[in-house]
Amino acid sequence: MRIDVVTIFPGYLAPLREALLGRAIGSGLLDVAVHDLRDWTHDVHQAVDDSPYGGGPGMVMRPQVWGDALDAVLAADERPARLVVPTPAGRPFTQADAHAYAAEERLVFACGRYEGIDQRVVDHYADALPVDEISIGDYVLVGGEVAVLVVVEAVARLLPGVLGNPRSAAEDSFSDGLLEGPSYTRPEVWRDRPVPDVLRSGNHGAIARWRRDRALERTVARRPDLLAALPPDALDKKDRAL
Numbered sequence: 001m002r003i004d005v006v007t008i009f010p011g012y013l014a015p016l017r018e019a020l021l022g023r024a025i026g027s028g029l030l031d032v033a034v035h036d037l038r039d040w041t042h043d044v045h046q047a048v049d050d051s052p053y054g055g056g057p058g059m060v061m062r063p064q065v066w067g068d069a070l071d072a073v074l075a076a077d078e079r080p081a082r083l084v085v086p087t088p089a090g091r092p093f094t095q096a097d098a099h100a101y102a103a104e105e106r107l108v109f110a111c112g113r114y115e116g117i118d119q120r121v122v123d124h125y126a127d128a129l130p131v132d133e134i135s136i137g138d139y140v141l142v143g144g145e146v147a148v149l150v151v152v153e154a155v156a157r158l159l160p161g162v163l164g165n166p167r168s169a170a171e172d173s174f175s176d177g178l179l180e181g182p183s184y185t186r187p188e189v190w191r192d193r194p195v196p197d198v199l200r201s202g203n204h205g206a207i208a209r210w211r212r213d214r215a216l217e218r219t220v221a222r223r224p225d226l227l228a229a230l231p232p233d234a235l236d237k238k239d240r241a242l
């Protein structure tokens with residue numbers, strides 16, 4: 001998979017080259033190119049923003065600069081691409097989106113700053129390729145770069161060969177629509193707190209039941225919205241008895 005990121009702060013994307021993702025890039029599983037939006041400005045001030053039509057606070061990113069940058073980046077590789085624009089006004093990014101993106105040949109991320117990017121940029125490219133305006137959460141960041149780090153990590157860990165243990169991606173939180181329950185490791189007792197006996201019983205049926213019950217309890221307590229979104233047959237009689 002090829003990933004391109006266009007940003008006025010390329011340095012913000014340096015963490016992509018660390019650790020797990022760094023190894024994925026090194027092993028050729030992932031190809032990441034970061035581009036400085038200012039490379040496509042032509043004025044001495046390298047202006048990427050301007051005042052908003054209709055007035056209002058802040059600045060808006062100029063369409064010409066984004067158009068020149070995205071035309072050049074898209075033309076650099078013939079693989080079909082999906083353009084992803086992180087924004088507070090986007091559709092919520094979910095684990096299902098991470099799986100869908102992991103199947104893409106190429107992702108191009110546009111990092112907005114200021115109050116955002118002139119809407120005509122998204123409208124223009126949506127005529128030529130899939131364009132997703134996505135949100136990683138209901139809060140406002142200063143720029144899209146941090147959101148790109150989040151999305152790229154969520155996607156890259158799903159790529160075959162990136163995670164040491166592929167099973168863990170399959171048993172992710174959300175993989176069965178529920179939150180993951182609690183996990184424990186040695187020592188058996190830590191600051192007078194023991195590991196739940198069932199986990200040391202060797203009774204795999206009881207352990208699976210206990211884990212499912214804890215996942216259901218946690219989902220009910222923290223994310224009732226996920227329960228409501230489950231398909232009707234997702235919960236069996238024992239689940240409902242909980």
Ligand SMILES: COc1cc(COC(=O)c2cn[nH]c2)cc(-c2cccnc2)c1
Nearest residue numbers: 087088112115116135136137141143144
């Ligand atoms: C592309 O347009 C953007 C992008 C961003 C950065 O992304 C996020 O903040 C985000 C992404 N998921 N959740 C939050 C921020 C603004 C923005 C800033 C100030 C006022 N209004 C809008 C605009």
